[in-house]
Amino acid sequence: MSYSLEQSGIARRSFLRVGAVLAATALIPAKLWAAIARPEGAFKATALDATFAELGGTPEPHDGIIFTTPDIAENGAVVPVEVSIDESKLPGVTKLYVMVEKNPNPMTAMFMIPAGTKPFVETRVKVAQTCNLYAVAEANGKLYMASKETKVTLGGCGG
């Protein structure tokens, strides 16, 4: 009896060791990728307030954020957005976010801006229905925002 217990103990230990090695290997690419983890809670939030809460509070409006979106989008599936920062008004931006108020998940994209990169980003997003789009910037640990309404003639979520 004791013999068999010892056997299984050894087997379990070596299994754990193999598991630890596998886990360590799996961690390497993840480490290379991400210094800051993906804010899953913010991406899963289903309302704008909840998204802001996940990021640490409602941002303060700021005129240093230049947010360019179309007034009217014929096709909500492809709405060009551009966020740039007037650095004389709002220096030290390290993160930019794009949110679409009435999408199933308002949080659409997050960009981390290392030193030497312009606080500028251009992309295209889906907008389910006419609503406000938000550009949020984080500078010195504080959140700032600018918003703009885009009217959608044809919804962006299909189906």
Added chain:
Amino acid sequence: MAGRIRIRAQVKGDSTEVKALMRHPMETGQRKDAAGNPIPAHFIEEVMVTHNGNTVMHGYWGAAVSANPFLGVRFEGGAAGDEIVVTWRDNKGETGEGKTKIK
């Protein structure tokens, strides 16, 4: 299918402008096919742009970035011939990579 990225990188004044177009369906998981079955979510979660191996942009995306995503970024410096690499990883663990030289 997945994996192709078209990239253009150009020096503009004292900075470099990178524009990348990725090929990806960016399925939200909210749509249904013709038979009414939900189409599973399939979208890029993470994207990275490097210049000569240094990260110049690191982004996290949700499913509401448009299909065949476009990304434009600008960084200080950069010279003709420098290498720009764009990589992405999606929610199924698939990855894509594209490289170009700054013009």
